[in-house]
Amino acid sequence: xxxxxxxxxxxxxxxxxxxxxxxxxxxxxxxxxxxxxxxxxxxxxxxxxxxxxxxxxxxxxxxxxxxxxxxxxxxxxxxxxxxxxxxxxxxxxxxxxxxxxxxxxxxxxxxxxxxxxxxxxxxxxxxxxxxxxxxxxxxxxxxxxxxxxxxxxxxxxxxxxxxxxxxxxxxxxxxxxxxxxxxxxxxxxxxxxxxxxxxxxxxxxxxxxxxxxxxxxxxxxxxxxxxxxxxxxxxxxxxxxxxxxxxxxxxx
Amino acid sequence: xxxxxxxxxxxxxxxxxxxxxxxxxxxxxxxxxxxxxxxxxxxxxxxxxxxxxxxxxxxxxxxxxxxxxxxxxxxxxxxxxxxxxxxxxxxxxxxxxxxxxxxxxxxxxxxxxxxxxxxxxxxxxxxxxxxxxxxxxxxxxxxxxxxxxxxxxxxxxxxxxxxxxxxxxxxxxxxxxxxxxxxxxxxxxxxxxxxxxxxxxxxxxxxxxxxxxxxxxxxxxxxxxxxxxxxxxxxxxxxxxxxxxxxxxxxx
Numbered sequence: 001x002x003x004x005x006x007x008x009x010x011x012x013x014x015x016x017x018x019x020x021x022x023x024x025x026x027x028x029x030x031x032x033x034x035x036x037x038x039x040x041x042x043x044x045x046x047x048x049x050x051x052x053x054x055x056x057x058x059x060x061x062x063x064x065x066x067x068x069x070x071x072x073x074x075x076x077x078x079x080x081x082x083x084x085x086x087x088x089x090x091x092x093x094x095x096x097x098x099x100x101x102x103x104x105x106x107x108x109x110x111x112x113x114x115x116x117x118x119x120x121x122x123x124x125x126x127x128x129x130x131x132x133x134x135x136x137x138x139x140x141x142x143x144x145x146x147x148x149x150x151x152x153x154x155x156x157x158x159x160x161x162x163x164x165x166x167x168x169x170x171x172x173x174x175x176x177x178x179x180x181x182x183x184x185x186x187x188x189x190x191x192x193x194x195x196x197x198x199x200x201x202x203x204x205x206x207x208x209x210x211x212x213x214x215x216x217x218x219x220x221x222x223x224x225x226x227x228x229x230x231x232x233x234x235x236x237x238x239x240x241x242x243x244x245x246x247x248x249x250x251x252x
Numbered sequence: 253x254x255x256x257x258x259x260x261x262x263x264x265x266x267x268x269x270x271x272x273x274x275x276x277x278x279x280x281x282x283x284x285x286x287x288x289x290x291x292x293x294x295x296x297x298x299x300x301x302x303x304x305x306x307x308x309x310x311x312x313x314x315x316x317x318x319x320x321x322x323x324x325x326x327x328x329x330x331x332x333x334x335x336x337x338x339x340x341x342x343x344x345x346x347x348x349x350x351x352x353x354x355x356x357x358x359x360x361x362x363x364x365x366x367x368x369x370x371x372x373x374x375x376x377x378x379x380x381x382x383x384x385x386x387x388x389x390x391x392x393x394x395x396x397x398x399x400x401x402x403x404x405x406x407x408x409x410x411x412x413x414x415x416x417x418x419x420x421x422x423x424x425x426x427x428x429x430x431x432x433x434x435x436x437x438x439x440x441x442x443x444x445x446x447x448x449x450x451x452x453x454x455x456x457x458x459x460x461x462x463x464x465x466x467x468x469x470x471x472x473x474x475x476x477x478x479x480x481x482x483x484x485x486x487x488x489x490x491x492x493x494x495x496x497x498x499x500x501x502x503x504x
Contacts, residue, residue, distance in 0.1 A: 004398055005399070026405065029405060029408075030405075030408055032398060032400075032401045033397050033398055033401060033402065033404055033408070034396040035397075036398060046302060058401075058403065058405075059401055059403075059437055101419065110500060116333075125496060141480045143284060143415075144257070144422055145285050145287075145418070146256055146284060146285055146286060146287040146420070147257070148284075148373065149284045149310075149311055149312065149364070150254065150285065150424065151285075151310065151311075152285055152411075153278065153281060153310075153407075155405075155408070156281075156282055156285070156407070156408065159404075159408045159411055159412065160411065160412075160415055163395075163412055163415075164382060166396070166397070167353065249262075
């Protein structure tokens with residue numbers, strides 16, 4: 001196999017509830033074209049493996065063979081420390097929105113020393129990504145497409161992101177990482193454990209005025225806490241705060 | 253229909269001998285996503301219209317309906333003054349090779365005053381573009397993809413080029429064109445008329461030492477004459493030279 005010219009670690013591609021096997025295959029081809037190899041599938045509609053994937057993958061069946069299957073998004077993020085949610089639609093959510101080129105730049109600039117991975121998340125073909133999925137990302141990625149017709153085919157969206165990453169990666173010289181002593185970041189799953197525990201606590205304490213508002217307020221809290229890209233130590237500290245609060249409650 | 257935010261004229265997409273209707277449909281969708289609307293088909297394998305195109309086009313069937321059908325590439329270039337040939341393979345040809353981002357930049361910088369169009373050319377799915385087609389372009393566009401797997405799906409290649417154009421176009425402010433007084437450029441078809449006549453003359457004069465070498469030498473001549481992006485006046489002058497040379501021959 002010819003050695004690739006890119007020296008930085010490529011992002012992971014996460015497909016959320018993908019519907020068509022053919023699209024998964026086409027995504028694998030687009031990934032391999034750009035030198036990406038790690039595909040994670042969260043609850044694919046027709047199960048996995050899917051025999052309809054290989055014909056559209058051309059020679060990228062190695063990516064299909066090594067694709068990882070997950071039941072939920074948080075598990076798929078077990079080693080991810082920086083995540084980008086691709087979506088055409090704007091969200092009622094305080095999340096920074098950037099374009100694919102900016103996402104690529106942030107990906108290649110991410111500190112690699114801690115071993116945490118970068119993920120690009122893609123929603124299902126028809127329904128896209130829901131707000132509770134998008135909120136788990138650090139950034140919303142929105143491509144400035146034709147406003148009269150902005151819905152990209154799934155594999156086309158993967159190609160666009162993968163290509164932008166590749167162009168940014170090719171422009172990046174391997175050098176001593178200026179962020180080598182950056183503290184180890186929390187994974188998205190670390191964050192999710194914290195959020196889930198925090199939300200449960202708020203529920204139990206009757207924090208939410210109405211059941212209707214609860215999911216919206218939870219999402220806003222998740223968005224706020226994620227915005228600073230917490231380190232592992234910071235999430236440990238926040239978990240400590242929850243432990244402390246629970247103890248108080250028990251003591252009452 | 254929502255007004256698009258791009259103000260420069262988009263390039264024309266030319267598909268050479270496309271094989272699968274589904275791919276033509278997917279190309280139309282990718283075009284419309286990025287705000288491109290003019291599709292030209294040269295000798296599609298299964299004829300045109302093709303009922304397999306619409307399902308993959310999603311809401312871009314307007315592009316399929318207005319697609320233009322041509323028998324040969326030169327006719328498809330009747331109003332094209334700047335052409336880019338996309339191909340993964342390097343050619344034994346003295347043509348500048350640029351990447352898709354550079355092609356996009358050249359496209360938005362092309363003088364628009366003369367009314368000449370810019371075209372992006374794509375070869376057939378399996379066979380790609382042959383040398384006699386590629387030589388008609390001003391530039392070869394080669395994407396620096398994974399050397400272990402560089403073959404893009406046709407619609408993915410169109411999306412990549414269209415997206416790069418869109419990003420360049422969005423960064424271009426509508427302003428007085430600095431090249432407004434650029435002389436009117438020859439179309440690729442104008443060039444082709446000249447080349448065909450020139451080559452016929454050389455053939456008749458026994459210019460080519462061997463029949464084997466003739467196509468290669470012809471291609472090299474085409475590459476050389478195209479490299480300067482001739483104006484209409486320059487091609488007229490060259491045609492005048494041929495007329496003159498033919499007259500000499502008759503007088504002998």
